[in-house]
Amino acid sequence: SAVISQKPSRDICQRGTSLTIQCQVDSQVTMMFWYRQQPGQSLTLIATANQGSEATYESGFVIDKFPISRPNLTFSTLTVSNMSPEDSSIYLCSTGQGGLFNYGYTFGSGTRLTVV
């Protein structure tokens, strides 16, 4: 299965600033997903990122707040823009091969973001 390198692993940021999270996959993957996870809570899908097309955002998430780039099949970034304390969370990227019956997702190690 794919291996994902995610960075930074954690950061403490001032409100109003932006943070870009990077995920590098060791193989080409069609789809990448970005999740948010509050400590002790479930994973909430932010958006799906396909190479060469606009990311598809879930309800409650917008491109202006969470712009995503997917320049090639091994890399993606998520930016958390104009941060507020409510954005404090763990952000995770994951891979998913395209199609209907792909197997389990591989997750990056996560970025623990604290906004002060």
Added chain:
Amino acid sequence: GQQVMQIPQYQHVQEGEDFTTYCNSSTTLSNIQWYKQRPGGHPVFLIQLVKSGEVKKQKRLTFQFGEAKKNSSLHITATQTTDVGTYFCAGRFLFRDAGGTSYGKLTFGQGTILTVHP
């Protein structure tokens, strides 16, 4: 939107006791996956169930998928301290993008936090 309900939220057991977590969807799932997340870690894929009524085993773990493909369970026999963590089910729902291509998208349950007392 699609939702997957998972219970219980917490489970505390003595080492050696059994443990079960349940997931339920209001709509039929394409398949269901199970993940384990250790404290401070990221979710790690355990298994995928695809067929109606499917049962799979991994050592002390038994996974079931309901006949209607709307519910699933994970059962751990004789828990050990290494089983500690949060267990998530994730139901796959099919959707089409703007170009008409079908994709599967995972919706995670709330997770069950398992603690095992030695």
